[in-house]
Amino acid sequence: MSDTYVFSVELLNRFCNDAFQKFGFSEEESQIITDVLLLSDLYGIESHGMQRLVRYHKGIEKGMIKVDAKPEIVFETPLSAVIDGNDGMGQLIGHFAMKIAIEKAQKSGMAIVTVRNSNHYGIAGYYAKMASDLGLIGLAMTNSEAIMVPTYGRLAMLGSNPIALAVPAKPYHFLFDASTTVVTRGKLEIYNKQGKPLPMGWALDERGHDTTDAPRVLKNIVEKNGGGILPLGGSQELTGSHKGYGYGMFCEIFCSILSLGMTSNHTHIGNKGGTCHGFIAIDPAMFGDPKEIEEHFSTFLQELRDSDKAEGQTRIYTHGEKEMEAYEKRQKEGIPVLKNTLLEMKELCDYLKMDFKQYFGELEEDAEHSSFY
């Protein structure tokens, strides 16, 4: 395993805010982008936090992400909107779109907003949580560069296509946020940075065979040589491959189909991102007393956690529980950052003419080595 450094939330918050303002985003915009990235790291989803900075850096540098672009509503009803992201920063477009879905749902009961021409927007769960923080049910989805090979295929045709669902509950909200692939590309990037072989059943090589070779799969994805990541359920119908592929399609429909945007297989060609998102907000008051519904749900979640464990297991988690525990721990103890990620952050500083040392000290001598993992 490569070295891991630990930094406080405050430090990383300041660093990200400064960096995005240097890129040309406003103070408010930089805080939204930073919030999305930091929530991911706080939740323990380190694949989508600091380690993704390099992709935004490169995206902006190449002009794929346009700093000045503003999302616009191109079609609208009281219950829906289609938004053109105009190739802007995904987090800003996602935040804009989910806010519209929430406002419409608060007024009318529910709403669906679909988005085209955006870019990578971080964790889908952030946007779903925006709704549940206000007592609504929130759904957020996004397509991505094609990385999922459909059942019996050889080429990646769908994205990681996460579906996130947040529902108010006590003592903490239900928050399901998962790619419809077995794992995300971010997880492959982590394995790659750590120099570890992939578990079998995660990825296919360029001929459509199983492989454990992370750099090869990642290279193939970028160069579109074939291969990619398997749908949830693996490579065979016997283990449910067609189901993961089906959930990937579910996501694609609410993102790229309803928005008339680019399906995953057409995104990220040349210098065009073209990512599409989908957002749904639902007011539980459409079904009765929201408090009663929340209590009913909280009872079920507690029953799940209290349920008998398999031999050798000590806990059954409900979705969002691990994230809340990581959140509390990392708020107190700081956020771990892999050395390779820190090197990318140093490169970012060089590019933006920021003083890396001012934030993180001397990389080799001063950084605190952690045994967080």
Next chain:
Amino acid sequence: MSDTYVFSVELLNRFCNDAFQKFGFSEEESQIITDVLLLSDLYGIESHGMQRLVRYHKGIEKGMIKVDAKPEIVFETPLSAVIDGNDGMGQLIGHFAMKIAIEKAQKSGMAIVTVRNSNHYGIAGYYAKMASDLGLIGLAMTNSEAIMVPTYGRLAMLGSNPIALAVPAKPYHFLFDASTTVVTRGKLEIYNKQGKPLPMGWALDERGHDTTDAPRVLKNIVEKNGGGILPLGGSQELTGSHKGYGYGMFCEIFCSILSLGMTSNHTHIGNKGGTCHGFIAIDPAMFGDPKEIEEHFSTFLQELRDSDKAEGQTRIYTHGEKEMEAYEKRQKEGIPVLKNTLLEMKELCDYLKMDFKQYFGELEEDAEHSSFY
């Protein structure tokens, strides 16, 4: 493999209609129930067609399914409804509820209907298809007797909890319909009737260990001894177990939570079914020209089918394609019925004082043995 018999759609249609009218359902009601069951067999999902008749037979006999019950709307907005099924026949309640969702979506753009106190309603895809047949996007979900063991658990706490999604497309609609478990209980019943061991990774025994013993798992489910079927993604987070468990929760939220009905772990205790359903209908006109959206989607589906195949594979299917092919074949060639299922149908005839021979001839001498499989 046990013997398989083949009967025409017309014969099975007549038989089912007669049987359900004998149970006391009206002509119209019997046709709805029959349509749901036959569509399943026509689609090649034989786990949910004729082979399920025995469950409806036993359910009505025990009084769990009340023949005279009528579903009623207990809460309503222009975009939503909560329906109490009053322990009636699931297919009739499902049909009633999806019709309401469709009518509301046609008027307002979209609608969600949630149902409590119902019973097993057959394939979820039937109800999703009701929407796509009218140019809408349809979603149908249902919980069930608890059979899914949550990740790291020992007891079944969720149902098979299928999510079905139907979306208009050419040359045939997209129709995804799958349990959120690796496989359905119906598949286990088929293996059981065929006397075949289960593939590893499908089910857990009463201590939470992997097992291939279908009768044992099915017995444990009924007697609530522990064990059950694994979520899509298997038993480990490494293979995405928490994701299948998450989609199971997704289903539960739209079925039992919003309706304040019974979560799967509380259904089917004593003589109470308590099954809950969820239905969503969405008018694509809320996002632009429905024809343009349909064409855009159809193009993507064709791209998927045309995409390069893995070495050794000849086809990539899109969801609903296999079902349409089976439908055309079975309309022409008839529907295969396992001998054990036919024996159950004979028992049903005895119970209802119907003349089995009038429909199917002499079981041993006259039935046509088929090599359909």
